[in-house]
Amino acid sequence: MWCSLAVGAVVAAALLAPLFQRMPAPFDDTVTIEVPPERQLLYPGRANGSTIPAALHGAYAPNDRLRAAKRLFEGQVLGSESVAVHGNALVMIDREGFVHRAVPSNTGGSEYELRGPPLYIGPGRPLGFHVSGDTLIVCDSLKGLLRVNLVSGTIEVLANAVHTPEGRPEPLQYANDLDVAKVGLTLTL
Secondary structure, three states, rough: HHHHHHHHHHHHHHHHHHHOOOOOOOOOOOOOOOHHHHHHHOOOOOOOOOOOOOOOHHOOOOOOOOHHHHOOOOOOOOOOOOOOOOOOEEEEEEEEEEEEEEEEOOOOOOOOOEEOOOOOOOOEEEEEEEEOOOEEEEEEOOOOOEEOOOOOOOOOEEEEEEOOOOOOOOEOOOOOEEEEOOOOEEOOO
């Protein structure tokens, strides 16, 4: 029993020792410093301090326009990372790998309705995509980089591995987002 108490005391002393050491310079022997009154005037809300948020005006003025936004397809399209525009339709891929298309409703206005059965691109978590013409380029966490033809539904794996400097192929792991530029494709891993 005395042995376990001695071991406990040694462990406690080792853990608490840093608390009783002096701070390194320049903090040794310093508890607080006095802030001169002229410097206190520079604090936010003081005479010469920052006027934020009052300084936010023009393009930087606060607005609440997004409060009027309406959630679309709540409970129907779950976990979509992105929304893309394809002609007059919206394209979304849910967390299960289903590609959903929404078109403007016949009632007019800004309402959309889901159209047709969703296209299934397989297991994996789609984490970003880009629409170019009738082609959907998708970053999939399991399968890598995919090309999906929105008309025919065909799927092609563009890349699922990269080569190391030694020439060894390594699988693409967790491809997360992409963008398509005029000169080609940029992939974020």
